[in-house]
Amino acid sequence: MTTSPSGSSVAEAEAFLAANPDIEAVDIVLHDANGIGRGKIIRRHELVPFYRNGRHLPISILGLDICGEDVHETGLIWDQGDGDLRAWPIPDTLKRLHGTCPARAEVFMSMYTLDGLPMGSDPRHALARNLAKMEADGLHPAGAFELEFFLLANDRDASGRVQPAHAVLDGRPSSKTEVYSVDHLHGMQPLFSDIYAAADLAGIKAETMISEYAPGQYELTLHYRTNVLEAADDLMRLKRIVRMQARRHGVTACFMAKPVEHYAGSGMHFHVSLQSPAGDNLLMEEAPGQWSPLILNALGGLIETMAESMLVFAPHANSWRRFAAQSYAPVSPTWGVNNRSVALRIPAGDIRARRIEHRPAGVDANPYLVGATVLAGIRHGLTHKVDPGPETTGNGYDVPGSDRIPRDWREAIRAAEGSAFLKHALGEEMHRTFCAIKAAEYARVARTIPDVDYDLYLHTV
Structure with a gap:
């Protein structure tokens, strides 16, 4: 899977970096069941590859409690071998952060299976699915x-x-x-x-x-x-x-x-x-x-x-x-x-x-x-x-x-x-x-x- 299932494009990342030459790092943020932002801080040179290929993240990241501890009853931890799925950036969510030094940005992402299907325990997909029905x-x-x-x-x-x-x-x-x-x-x-x-x-x-x-x-x-x-x-x-x-x-x-x-x-x-x-x-x-x-x-x-x-x-x-x-x-x-x-x-x-x-x-x-x-x-x-x-x-x-x-x-x-x-x-x-x-x-x-x-x-x- 090299085509983003979220609809994001490499051109968006390239245009953002060209318009913001001082950006040094980017927060990539996935929201779990409690609405807590989980993810990583990547360096500037990693942004385009992230848009091109997505980013592997452990499936267990969506099975954490409020303290960040694994909840085994979710079926997302050892039942799945704590394997990786792939997170992709969400279009139009790449934004510059205010007041950071050195300059930083953030982008939201959603989780997908390795073959590009929406991962069912990602809360953003739940809203997107109901919106599509309406x-x-x-x-x-x-x-x-x-x-x-x-x-x-x-x-x-x-x-x-x-x-x-x-x-x-x-x-x-x-x-x-x-x-x-x-x-x-x-x-x-x-x-x-x-x-x-x-x-x-x-x-x-x-x-x-x-x-x-x-x-x-x-x-x-x-x-x-x-x-x-x-x-x-x-x-x-x-x-x-x-x-x-x-x-x-x-x-x-x-x-x-x-x-x-x-x-x-x-x-x-x-x-x-x-x-x-x-x-x-x-x-x-x-x-x-x-x-x-x-x-x-x-x-x-x-x-x-x-x-x-x-x-x-x-x-x-x-x-x-x-x-x-x-x-x-x-x-x-x-x-x-x-x-x-x-x-x-x-x-x-x-x-x-x-x-x-x-x-x-x-x-x-x-x-x-x-x-x-x-x-x-x-x-x-x-x-x-x-x-x-x-x-x-x-x-x-x-x-x-x-x-x-x-x-x-x-x-x-x-x-x-x-x-x-x-x-x-x-x-x-x-x-x-x-x-x-x-x-x-x-x-x-x-x-x-x-x-x-x-x-x-x-x-x-």
Whole structure:
């Protein structure tokens, strides 16, 4: 196999090197089930051969847990002899990195079998496959992910807890919820300027920055993409940008779903619409308030499949700490209009921009798997004409139904393992890999004795 199955071309690498003569090295990045970038740093002279021949990588790289340890139950380790497959660069993802010295670039890659077939445990392929199914139906999903995150100090407070980062501009501390404070944003302006500069280099349209609903919490919105695969790429790259630039400014970018117990967690809301081949928004109603059958069935599919999909949206032990009443994180499978207390929100605004805001996923989720699962849920609703039930108005946290989704991580793992829908949405190999990794991580957490055990029991039982 010498023809790239990803569609990448040697000409792209040659043109990039000619336009960037100072680039010395390139990060080649493959994203695993947890969304962690795995790969290598190659030298400048290795880039063209990588585009020409791909790069052999061990199959086990896609069977690692959050700590980078092998999960044998994935079937990707010794069952396969830990053999090599071949990773290929993804077209149009070769970008220069901002602020590196010496100058460096990065490129995303996907894993393929040695004869050029998509490797089933690569999460990007799961999204690409669901996108292809929708497009075969004449539907073209468009969308964007929102990025919420914390900026934390590198050191802990006196009690050992994380604390908000001081302003990088002048070192000013803040422990208040400075929600929507513009003046508060100014203290982080040097860092934000570098984030925007890095996004520009990467071809990402990063837009509005907001001071969010917790000390040290921010939100950065992304421009809507007509291709949700590109939207997921944007989110993956932007997380890396924020983490890298924060580190350069002496603070820590945190993408845990719930890093601070008394404040709101961080979501990764996914805005999605469906377009016709001509670019018309198919979710748009003929008159305000008269919802199209398409948007109602899409909502119905997402509601009907939400319970068995929650492991994708909340994949870690910490993810489940985010779900609490009055927390801006949904606790039941509900839908509503201009209502942030529901799981599926139809935002207010021009009907020509009609879309669904999918709110369950935390920022710690893998956007490729979230996108794949959401598209599959929408397709399920359209195929079976699922009724979403009545709209939720007012306080969605008062609506009974929290028992309709898993109560905790363990229950979510069991629901995902037994889900025929999720196996179809992710593909059999990705489903097996993802569930095995989550089960192994659950076992790791369950056998670890947390500090709270000593606080509660050391001197009392």
